[in-house]
Amino acid sequence: MSHDTYQFLLYAMSVAGAVVFVALYFVRAGYGMFRTSSWGISLPNKLAWMLMEAPAFVIMLWGWLSSDIDVFAPQFVFACLFLLHYFQRSFVFPLLMRGKSRMPVAIVAMGIVFNxxxxxxxxxxxxxxxxxxxxxxxxxxxxxxxFPWIGLALFIAGMSINLHSDYVIRHLRKPGDTKHYLPQKGFYRYVTSANYLGELIEWTGFALLTASPAAWVFVWWTAANLVPRADAIYRRYREEFGCEALKDKKRIIPYIY
Structure with a gap:
């Protein structure tokens, strides 16, 4: 990628992230608890997540193997951490999913383009x-x-929170149960979207670790997608379980928002 293309995409994605951030407060992305038939054709969740997340894994692996860096270069660590996250997200997380939920093809396509x-x-x-x-x-x-050590610590902490929060969500229901439950364990004691909190911490740590402008744009996009969705989830839980059940919880940032 040329210098000019790189700079253009950094600016373009920063601006697009701002548009997405505002838009998602008005339009609920139609996957998970917000999926409706109006989003059109859908795919099984397991297949959808694999198709959507795998490009990130493949591209980073290709970039790393095509480079001439050695195991002592900082980029070796960056690539390993990124690949660890996306291997789990692309090939492990989907296989652990329960139920028969589906994801709209439109959401999958947008995820592929972003990744x-x-x-x-x-x-x-x-x-x-x-x-x-x-x-x-x-x-x-x-x-x-x-800063690299602070970033590494945050990355590990964020990934741990994210993985544990996913585990809590997976075990809310017994097989065959389709009801919604309010998660209470782990960081769900403080926020209704603890999995998103973990991901925000994880990628903020990655940006501090790498000192890369591209990584900071990634953090911005992560926030632009997850913060409005955390608000939508909070509102849905409030409708289903009442204000009293959420009185001590925030949306995504403990004690703040």
Whole structure:
């Protein structure tokens, strides 16, 4: 990817993220508890998640294997962490899903486009963009700074919260049960979308770890999608369970929002 294309996509996706952030407060993305027939053709959830998330894994793996970095380069760690997340998201998470939910093809298509663009921006930033040579030229010396370690700690903490929250959600229902339940364990004691909280922390940590503009755009897009959806989930729970059940919970950021 050329320098001009990289810069253009960074700005374009930043602006698009702002549009998405506002739009999702008015339009509920039609998957999960908000899926309706108006979203058109749908796919089984397991297949949909694999198709949607796998491009990110494949692109990062391709970018890494096509580069000439060694195992001592900071980018090696970045790629491993990204691949760890997306291997779980693409090939493990879908297989753990219960029930027979479906996802609209339109949502899957939008997810694929985003993951391709995001993946291309990240591998350009890590492996070929000119500034990467200067930013990561220290090699092992990169780890002498504090921000990479703070970022790594946040990434691990966020991924742990995300995985545990998914586990809690999966075990809310017994086989055959289709009712909605208010999750109470883990960080669900503080927010109604603890899985989204974990993902926000995880990718904020990744951005601090990598010091990459592309990673910060990724954080912005993550927030633009998840914060409005967390609000929609909070409102749905309030309708179903009442204000009293949610009195001590926030949407996505404990004690704040």
């Amino acid at each position: 391709i663009l995001n993946g291309m921006l990240l591998i350009t930033s890590f492996f070929s963009y000119p500034s990467a040579e200067d930013l990561y030229a220290e090699g092992c010396g990169y780890w002498m700074h504090s």
